[in-house]
Amino acid sequence: MTADAAVELTPEELQAGLTAEQLRTLVGLVEYDASTDPFPVTAQDAVVFVVGNATQTAQFYQAVFGMELVAYSGPETGRRDRKAFVLRSGSCRFVIKGGVLPDSPLLDHHRRHGDGVVDLAMEVPDVDKCIEHARAQGAVILEEPNDVSDEHGTVRRAAIAAYGETRHTLIDRSRYTGPYLPGYIAKDSTVVRPEGAPKRLFQALDHAVGNVELGKMDEWVSFYNRVMGFVNMAEFVGDDIATDYSALMSKVVASGNHRVKFPLNEPAIAKKKSQIDEYLEFYTGPGCQHMALATNDILTTVDVLRSRGVEFLNTPDSYYDDPELRERIGKVRVPIEELKSRGILVDRDEDGYLLQIFTKPIGDRPTVFYEFIERHGSLGFGKGNFKALFEAIEREQDRRGNL
Numbered sequence: 001m002t003a004d005a006a007v008e009l010t011p012e013e014l015q016a017g018l019t020a021e022q023l024r025t026l027v028g029l030v031e032y033d034a035s036t037d038p039f040p041v042t043a044q045d046a047v048v049f050v051v052g053n054a055t056q057t058a059q060f061y062q063a064v065f066g067m068e069l070v071a072y073s074g075p076e077t078g079r080r081d082r083k084a085f086v087l088r089s090g091s092c093r094f095v096i097k098g099g100v101l102p103d104s105p106l107l108d109h110h111r112r113h114g115d116g117v118v119d120l121a122m123e124v125p126d127v128d129k130c131i132e133h134a135r136a137q138g139a140v141i142l143e144e145p146n147d148v149s150d151e152h153g154t155v156r157r158a159a160i161a162a163y164g165e166t167r168h169t170l171i172d173r174s175r176y177t178g179p180y181l182p183g184y185i186a187k188d189s190t191v192v193r194p195e196g197a198p199k200r201l202f203q204a205l206d207h208a209v210g211n212v213e214l215g216k217m218d219e220w221v222s223f224y225n226r227v228m229g230f231v232n233m234a235e236f237v238g239d240d241i242a243t244d245y246s247a248l249m250s251k252v253v254a255s256g257n258h259r260v261k262f263p264l265n266e267p268a269i270a271k272k273k274s275q276i277d278e279y280l281e282f283y284t285g286p287g288c289q290h291m292a293l294a295t296n297d298i299l300t301t302v303d304v305l306r307s308r309g310v311e312f313l314n315t316p317d318s319y320y321d322d323p324e325l326r327e328r329i330g331k332v333r334v335p336i337e338e339l340k341s342r343g344i345l346v347d348r349d350e351d352g353y354l355l356q357i358f359t360k361p362i363g364d365r366p367t368v369f370y371e372f373i374e375r376h377g378s379l380g381f382g383k384g385n386f387k388a389l390f391e392a393i394e395r396e397q398d399r400r401g402n403l
């Protein structure tokens with residue numbers, strides 16, 4: 001079977017110039033039989049954020065992350081209470097929302113959580129089928145299936161509750177040709193790409209991680225298994241990702257073809273406060289911790305982001321000089337010195353390897369951050385790097401006085 005036969009590209013992916021083979025490498029797709037899936041998912045539709053200042057945040061994602069502004073909704077389009085900016089990079093879509101009127105519920109959300117993710121929306125071919133299955137499995141339906149239309153056509157949508165105040169909107173946009181959703185107008189970028197800058201710094205969303213309370217991870221794994229028919233991927237428990245002072249447990253669920261991947265973390269008991277506890281305290285509850293953005297050139301991505309002021313977690317030199325690590329990672333596409341000078345981590349498993357790096361939190365609260373990932377066959381999440389990573393995160397946590 002060819003890759004193209006197994007992977008059907010969405011209009012967004014086609015528009016981004018991606019091929020099935022590129023997408024397969026970028027986000028680690030696998031073949032699967034959709035005909036027996038009780039909750040078929042086509043792709044991640046959007047990551048929807050609520051932030052304190054959507055206008056400036058949208059500029060940040062354009063000027064720094066190199067995303068393109070494609071659509072807008074706000075007072076000028078008849079929505080007096082809020083502004084929403086839709087941004088794209090490759091097949092990855094972010095929607096940035098902020099409250100305009102003082103009594104906007106978005107501002108209440110922001111007061112509780114700070115800048116954060118409210119919706120991990122998924123494109124599905126059959127909204128009603130998914131909701132029927134989700135309801136039978138006990139999911140909380142936040143929005144019943146309904147049609148929303150404008151001159152560009154009709155979308156069918158619904159929403160189910162996930163961890164904390166996070167939701168999954170399900171969208172069938174097969175009968176819709178507008179720039180995002182009814183109510184949005186097309187809008188061009190307000191930021192001009194600097195001369196010589198890469199066309200984009202990432203091509204797709206690889207995974208979105210949820211932090212949940214102590215003892216709740218297995219409940220949420222079971223939720224995604226039962227409600228969405230997601231399969232369990234790699235599993236990290238206990239010592240794998242424990243340091244002396246903090247620990248966490250992590251399991252990963254994914255849609256049948258791995259197009260949508262949700263790692264779920266919970267704190268584990270350790271001598272001091274875990275980074276997951278810090279998140280739960282400052283986000284005031286469970287929520288989305290990091291998004292991993294897939295790039296095919298992590299060196300350039302990191303160089304450009306750093307030149308634009310993005311701060312990454314430091315990796316100790318010892319990580320690269322360690323003979324065991326050199327032995328474990330074997331040969332990768334660039335000299336290890338190139339990775340060391342940028343702080344890029346390497347991990348290898350039986351399928352291949354991956355390169356990854358993590359930013360510091362991007363908002364005021366020590367909550368949401370990003371990962372950039374370049375996959376070369378590996379379908380993992382950097383298990384071998386967890387310890388090195390968490391030691392680096394803890395050094396930052398200690399500096400904030402929260403360890």
Ligand SMILES: [Fe+2]
Binds near residue numbers: 207209290292371381
């Ligand atoms: Fe990750």
